[in-house]
Amino acid sequence: SVMIFNKAGRLLKESTELYYNKIQIDSVKEYCYLGIYFTLTGSFKKAQHHLKLKAERALHILKKTIDIEFIQKSTLLHLFNTLIEPILSYGYQVWLPYELSMLEKFYTKNLLSAYQHCSTRSLWKPRI
Numbered sequence: 001s002v003m004i005f006n007k008a009g010r011l012l013k014e015s016t017e018l019y020y021n022k023i024q025i026d027s028v029k030e031y032c033y034l035g036i037y038f039t040l041t042g043s044f045k046k047a048q049h050h051l052k053l054k055a056e057r058a059l060h061i062l063k064k065t066i067d068i069e070f071i072q073k074s075t076l077l078h079l080f081n082t083l084i085e086p087i088l089s090y091g092y093q094v095w096l097p098y099e100l101s102m103l104e105k106f107y108t109k110n111l112l113s114a115y116q117h118c119s120t121r122s123l124w125k126p127r128i
Contacts, residue, residue: 001026001027001028002027003029003030003038008040009029009039011027011029011040044095048102051089052088052106055084055087056110058084062083084110089103
């Protein structure tokens with residue numbers, strides 16, 4: 001499969017058929033490589049959406065396992081940064097320059113609900 005990126009996000013006309021060893025290569029609208037979704041427009045919104053869903057599933061399992069509202073703040077931050085943050089920030093070196101708000105919204109919605117007095121910026125620091 002091959003992807004030819006373009007702003008319109010549409011597959012190009014059939015006149016742009018590509019061949020390799022006399023075998024036609026199919027054009028695709030999206031492609032998942034190492035868990036990161038690429039789309040024709042070059043946007044990473046679909047990749048972020050999938051990572052967010054995976055992180056929400058992991059957080060749900062964590063919430064079912066322990067009652068996060070009654071543990072120490074340091075323990076909650078350690079659990080979150082160890083179990084949830086790696087899923088949520090997977091591949092961020094590629095998509096972070098384009099969209100940080102998804103991470104901030106996730107942290108605000110899920111982590112800060114237990115600790116209202118913390119700020120998002122002080123909790124999440126990407127590992128660069």
